[in-house]
Amino acid sequence: MSFHDLPIELCTKIMRDLASQGNLKSLSSLSETCWSLYHAGNPILYEWNIEHQECSGFKWAVSNDQVNTLKKFLQYGVPVTYLLRYRESQRDELVAPLWLAARHGSIEVVRHFFTLPDVDWNWASEDFHDTPLHVAIESGHTELALLLLSHQEVLINAEDGAGWTPFIYAVSEGDEALVKHLLSINSVDPDHRTRTGKSALFIAADWGRSTDIVKLLLDTGRVDVNFVSLETLDTPLAAAKRPDVVKLLIEHPDIDVNFTPAGSAAPITIAAEEGRLEIVKILLTHPDIDPDGSEYPPEAPILRAAEEGHEEVVSVLLADDRVGQESRRLLAKKYPRFL
Numbered sequence: 001m002s003f004h005d006l007p008i009e010l011c012t013k014i015m016r017d018l019a020s021q022g023n024l025k026s027l028s029s030l031s032e033t034c035w036s037l038y039h040a041g042n043p044i045l046y047e048w049n050i051e052h053q054e055c056s057g058f059k060w061a062v063s064n065d066q067v068n069t070l071k072k073f074l075q076y077g078v079p080v081t082y083l084l085r086y087r088e089s090q091r092d093e094l095v096a097p098l099w100l101a102a103r104h105g106s107i108e109v110v111r112h113f114f115t116l117p118d119v120d121w122n123w124a125s126e127d128f129h130d131t132p133l134h135v136a137i138e139s140g141h142t143e144l145a146l147l148l149l150s151h152q153e154v155l156i157n158a159e160d161g162a163g164w165t166p167f168i169y170a171v172s173e174g175d176e177a178l179v180k181h182l183l184s185i186n187s188v189d190p191d192h193r194t195r196t197g198k199s200a201l202f203i204a205a206d207w208g209r210s211t212d213i214v215k216l217l218l219d220t221g222r223v224d225v226n227f228v229s230l231e232t233l234d235t236p237l238a239a240a241k242r243p244d245v246v247k248l249l250i251e252h253p254d255i256d257v258n259f260t261p262a263g264s265a266a267p268i269t270i271a272a273e274e275g276r277l278e279i280v281k282i283l284l285t286h287p288d289i290d291p292d293g294s295e296y297p298p299e300a301p302i303l304r305a306a307e308e309g310h311e312e313v314v315s316v317l318l319a320d321d322r323v324g325q326e327s328r329r330l331l332a333k334k335y336p337r338f339l
Contacts, residue, residue, distance in 0.1 A: 163195035197230025272301035
């Protein structure tokens with residue numbers, strides 16, 4: 001007598017007992033012995049699996065873009081709102097399936113979610129308050145992010161816990177295509193400020209993003225080029241790490257190349273102190289630049305550069321006739337080796 005000769009009710013009870021003992025391997029083998037047992041055992045396998053977040057097939061399907069497996073879980077009653085355990089560096093939290101799919105770039109899974117009711121398109125994580133759109137952009141999944149943006153319920157300007165919108169994420173990730181797409185949407189603010197007081201232009205300059213992205217921001221005519229970060233007290237020009245971005249910024253008609261926020265230093269002073277030779281050279285091409293960078297001579301760029309041992313920067317500044325006599329005198333007194 002074989003298992004398939006037993007009443008299906010008895011087989012189902014045996015299968016449930018195996019599942020309750022965690023003996024999924026035996027349950028799976030039993031299900032494969034005949035068609036009737038497969039139909040009885042398969043739902044039990046899926047049901048057990050969903051209750052174990054760390055190793056569930058549902059989580060695997062969502063994370064690995066396995067739509068057919070996902071459909072089976074949904075068929076056996078798993079709600080699309082079921083939360084799954086997600087662990088990553090400092091994160092350890094329960095997240096929505098859509099959020100997890102966005103994190104892993106499971107675009108076909110997300111396409112299937114378009115066909116389902118009850119999907120929370122703006123579900124935000126408890127710890128960081130980031131939505132599926134946020135994490136899709138942060139994870140570099142541009143196509144998936146564009147797909148999410150096509151859904152009418154997705155909040156395009158949703159803010160995470162730090163006040164970062166999807167647009168800020170796109171700028172910070174250097175995703176030119178996504179930045180361009182978002183700027184085509186009227187409701188997107190290109191000069192949005194995060195909760196720590198940073199603008200998109202400041203982040204693009206500070207994080208070394210391409211001139212193409214900086215140009216897209218400047219061409220909107222809606223960003224403050226002399227914006228001061230509340231966190232660092234720097235302007236985008238002072239924060240810029242790339243010479244080509246500095247060149248683009250100083251060509252803007254509204255730029256104040258000498259603007260020095262209280263508690264900070266002029267852009268040329270910061271560049272000189274950090275030994276950014278090419279940036280110092282570019283700043284010196286601006287007709288309004290003050291190469292002394294400060295009304296207080298001991299804080300002059302040439303002295304900051306000398307203090308840090310940036311010989312080439314000192315030489316470039318010495319060759320500029322606009323560097324004041326007091327700065328030169330102090331250089332000769334404190335750092336005569338540079339003369």
